[in-house]
Amino acid sequence: MDLSLTAEELRFRDELRAWLEANVPEDWEQVREEALQDRFAFLRSWQRKLYDAGWAGASWPKEYGGRGASPMQQVIFWQEMARAAAPPMANALGLGLIGPTIIAFGTEAQKMRYLPKILSAEEIWCQGFSEPNAGSDLASLQAEARLDADHYIVNGQKVWTSYGWVADWCELVVRTDPNMPKHKGLTVLLVDMKTPGVVIRPLRQMTGEAEFNEVFFRDVRVPVENVVGKVNQGWDVAIGTLMHERGTFGAGLQILYKRNMDRLIELSRGIQRNARPASQDPIARQRLAQCYAEIEIMRLNQMRAFSRLSATGVPGPEGSIQKIFWSELNQRFQQVAQELLGPYGQLVGRDGHAIDKGVWSYGYLRARGNTIEAGTSEIQRNIIGHFVLGLPRSY
Amino acid sequence: MQFGLSESQEILKDSARKFFAGECPVSEVRRLMETETAYDPDLWRKLAEQGYTGIIFPEEYGGVGLGKVELILMMEEAGRALLPGPLFSTVALAGAVLDAVGTAEQKRKYLTPICRGEARSTLAMLEAAASWDPKDAQIEVLNGKLTGEKLFVPDALVADAIVVVARNGVFVVDAKDSGIKTAAMPAMDLTRKLYSVRFDSVPVEKLGNADGLAKGLDVATAALVGEMVGGMQRTLDTTVEYAKTRKQFGKPIGAFQAVQHQCADMYLETESSRSAVYYAAWALQENAPDAAVAVSIAKMYASDACRTVGNRGIQIHGGMGFTWENDLHLYYRRAKASETALGDATFHRERIARLVIDAGAAVAQGA
Numbered sequence: 001m002d003l004s005l006t007a008e009e010l011r012f013r014d015e016l017r018a019w020l021e022a023n024v025p026e027d028w029e030q031v032r033e034e035a036l037q038d039r040f041a042f043l044r045s046w047q048r049k050l051y052d053a054g055w056a057g058a059s060w061p062k063e064y065g066g067r068g069a070s071p072m073q074q075v076i077f078w079q080e081m082a083r084a085a086a087p088p089m090a091n092a093l094g095l096g097l098i099g100p101t102i103i104a105f106g107t108e109a110q111k112m113r114y115l116p117k118i119l120s121a122e123e124i125w126c127q128g129f130s131e132p133n134a135g136s137d138l139a140s141l142q143a144e145a146r147l148d149a150d151h152y153i154v155n156g157q158k159v160w161t162s163y164g165w166v167a168d169w170c171e172l173v174v175r176t177d178p179n180m181p182k183h184k185g186l187t188v189l190l191v192d193m194k195t196p197g198v199v200i201r202p203l204r205q206m207t208g209e210a211e212f213n214e215v216f217f218r219d220v221r222v223p224v225e226n227v228v229g230k231v232n233q234g235w236d237v238a239i240g241t242l243m244h245e246r247g248t249f250g251a252g253l254q255i256l257y258k259r260n261m262d263r264l265i266e267l268s269r270g271i272q273r274n275a276r277p278a279s280q281d282p283i284a285r286q287r288l289a290q291c292y293a294e295i296e297i298m299r300l301n302q303m304r305a306f307s308r309l310s311a312t313g314v315p316g317p318e319g320s321i322q323k324i325f326w327s328e329l330n331q332r333f334q335q336v337a338q339e340l341l342g343p344y345g346q347l348v349g350r351d352g353h354a355i356d357k358g359v360w361s362y363g364y365l366r367a368r369g370n371t372i373e374a375g376t377s378e379i380q381r382n383i384i385g386h387f388v389l390g391l392p393r394s395y
Numbered sequence: 396m397q398f399g400l401s402e403s404q405e406i407l408k409d410s411a412r413k414f415f416a417g418e419c420p421v422s423e424v425r426r427l428m429e430t431e432t433a434y435d436p437d438l439w440r441k442l443a444e445q446g447y448t449g450i451i452f453p454e455e456y457g458g459v460g461l462g463k464v465e466l467i468l469m470m471e472e473a474g475r476a477l478l479p480g481p482l483f484s485t486v487a488l489a490g491a492v493l494d495a496v497g498t499a500e501q502k503r504k505y506l507t508p509i510c511r512g513e514a515r516s517t518l519a520m521l522e523a524a525a526s527w528d529p530k531d532a533q534i535e536v537l538n539g540k541l542t543g544e545k546l547f548v549p550d551a552l553v554a555d556a557i558v559v560v561a562r563n564g565v566f567v568v569d570a571k572d573s574g575i576k577t578a579a580m581p582a583m584d585l586t587r588k589l590y591s592v593r594f595d596s597v598p599v600e601k602l603g604n605a606d607g608l609a610k611g612l613d614v615a616t617a618a619l620v621g622e623m624v625g626g627m628q629r630t631l632d633t634t635v636e637y638a639k640t641r642k643q644f645g646k647p648i649g650a651f652q653a654v655q656h657q658c659a660d661m662y663l664e665t666e667s668s669r670s671a672v673y674y675a676a677w678a679l680q681e682n683a684p685d686a687a688v689a690v691s692i693a694k695m696y697a698s699d700a701c702r703t704v705g706n707r708g709i710q711i712h713g714g715m716g717f718t719w720e721n722d723l724h725l726y727y728r729r730a731k732a733s734e735t736a737l738g739d740a741t742f743h744r745e746r747i748a749r750l751v752i753d754a755g756a757a758v759a760q761g762a
């Protein structure tokens with residue numbers, strides 16, 4: 001165990017740190033509170049800037065626009081982004097889930113075609129997995145694809161599709177053989193969201209915003225070369241995506257969490273509690289310290305996981321603890337923020353009294369989805385129980 | 396940057412596990428916990444032969460000269476085996492403090508016999524007010540003599556030298572001095588005995604530089620968390636095994652989600668404690684600027700986690716878990732003692748608040 005940086009890592013870090021110091025946009029604080037579309041456009045151009053400087057996809061192979069750095073350098077990348085309070089990147093699912101899936105299962109032509117544009121945010125990606133009748137039990141999905149010469153004809157519906165409203169492409173899981181058992185007979189397709197027959201409807205979520213969508217597919221023609229992995233073996237590909245979603249996706253979240261924590265500590269100095277600043281109130285201090293510690297432990301758990309990844313190459317089922325940790329931690333953190341802000345915590349953007357233009361009321365409500373998206377906490381615990389601890393299947 | 400154990404660290408951990416399993420199986424733990432001191436001279440000699448009593452001390456004093464990470468790994472395995480007796484108090488508590496505050500001459504004098512397995516030691520810190528903040532020590536040395544009482548001193552009856560935290564410095568006394576009266580403070584944990592120690596005009600030797608005390612205590616705290624992680628791991632393993640074999644309603648109880656999800660949480664809590672303490676050990680070894688915060692984070696998290704893991708483990712064992720015969724309560728008792736020792740979660744949260752909130756900017760994380 002040696003957490004000191006090698007000469008190469010140090011060079012990487014120093015170069016990145018200097019670049020971030022010179023390039024993190026100053027107006028980012030205001031943008032953070034703007035409407036969804038504007039915020040997204042801003043993050044998209046920020047990612048482009050990172051890409052042009054060669055930082056997006058640090059650990060992706062060079063031939064596809066990455067930097068060819070090690071998984072540990074990827075960890076350093078997230079830590080430095082967090083340290084610099086930099087904005088996150090726009091193409092979150094492309095970077096975190098779909099790119100790694102194409103790297104692991106895609107053909108050479110697919111890698112050349114899709115990966116650079118994921119990194120540059122030229123093409124935004126969404127993940128078309130869940131359906132109205134297939135959520136936790138993903139393998140029971142019904143969207144189907146029928147082969148017609150050199151195309152698949154896709155029919156069906158996806159739901160809760162994050163970034164659907166802005167996505168250019170979708171990693172879609174469909175059933176290509178209805179006669180096989182449910183985990184067989186699935187195939188993963190890369191679908192151009194502008195193909196005729198793709199209909200995207202906003203789905204308003206409990207925060208009031210519509211960050212996710214319903215997506216309908218009606219006789220959508222997808223060329224056969226857009227199959228990722230093997231036909232009818234899409235479950236393996238989908239699981240590959242989900243392993244990243246559980247195990248490594250959370251690493252980017254430390255940017256947001258550290259930023260929120262620093263801001264809450266700062267706010268606590270100006271909030272009065274029992275006739276003194278909340279930062280001096282024993283109970284508020286206990287709560288803040290607990291959050292601070294948990295955010296640090298999240299980071300350390302992730303670092304250990306990435307070290308394991310350097311050795312094995314793929315995230316394993318133990319990655320589910322990362323998902324449980326980041327999602328449940330954010331819910332606890334947002335509750336602490338609400339306690340500290342008191343009645344101000346509930347105010348939304350348009351009210352002039354709202355703190356930080358209402359990001360805290362949004363944050364509290366948004367966190368509620370954390371233990372549902374990317375596989376519910378119950379499903380993550382099933383995975384740990386069965387696949388890590390070897391307990392019998394519970395369902 | 397590599398957050399996995401190196402090959403030599405894996406080997407050390409592995410051989411420690413085998414050593415403790417072989418030399419101190421639970422039957423031995425149970426035998427020793429029924430004795431007055433839970434100390435066994437034979438076992439102690441073997442610990443010294445393994446180099447465990449000198450694991451972190453410099454080779455010039457007869458130690459092995461390994462780092463804090465290795466100390467934590469050894470303690471983790473000792474914790475898994477619920478090793479009774481004064482290894483923690485001698486090496487990780489008094490030893491780490493001696494190493495941090497003693498002059499070279501004092502280290503030679505006190506650490507050498509520890510490394511050789513010829514002496515044991517402990518740290519007397521708490522008084523009636525039971526504060527883990529060294530600044531709250533009331534006891535005072537006047538004219539080279541110590542008078543007063545210390546409480547909750549682990550393994551004092553088998554110690555040769557007692558390191559005493561006083562208002563005006565850190566001192567060491569000869570435990571066999573006639574001015575010392577030691578009385579047992581019977582407590583939950585049967586494997587680590589606690590004592591009150593009364594000093595009546597006892598001659599002392601002042602240790603070099605009390606500034607090092609905080610660092611010494613941080614090493615002790617990290618070592619304790621390492622031991623707690625081992626206890627959690629054992630509780631988890633035992634519980635998962637039981638959940639696979641115990642059948643009710645025609646199936647293994649581990650198939651019930653209410654049971655399975657508790658096991659998943661035990662795993663999460665154990666692994667998270669482990670990440671936190673491995674990092675703390677490394678930060679201490681490297682004198683990283685966030686070492687003290689890292690130690691408090693680890694102790695804070697593990698203090699709650701070791702209790703919770705114990706609760707879940709016993710719950711899953713049902714009535715069997717509540718019996719004396721089942722070993723889990725022995726770990727549960729140790730967990731409670733360790734939870735409060737060197738500061739519970741509340742104490743360390745306040746310390747984190749002092750180090751992070753009061754220090755102004757949040758401490759830079761990692762790299």
Ligand SMILES: Cc1cc2nc3c(=O)[nH]c(=O)nc-3n(C[C@H](O)[C@H](O)[C@H](O)COP(=O)(O)OP(=O)(O)OC[C@H]3O[C@@H](n4cnc5c(N)ncnc54)[C@H](O)[C@@H]3O)c2cc1C
Nearest residue numbers: 127128129130135136160161162369372373374376378395
């Ligand atoms: C904010 C947000 C963003 C999302 N983004 C996307 C996206 O981009 N792409 C995408 O494909 N999907 C997305 N989803 C969908 C998400 O993956 C599903 O909602 C999730 O997997 C749960 O499926 P479900 O909603 O059908 O709930 P269900 O599967 O019906 O579950 C309902 C409840 O039953 C429990 N349950 C179900 N099965 C079991 C079991 N075996 N054991 C124990 N408990 C069980 C669940 O834990 C849950 O509490 C998103 C969801 C949210 C909230």
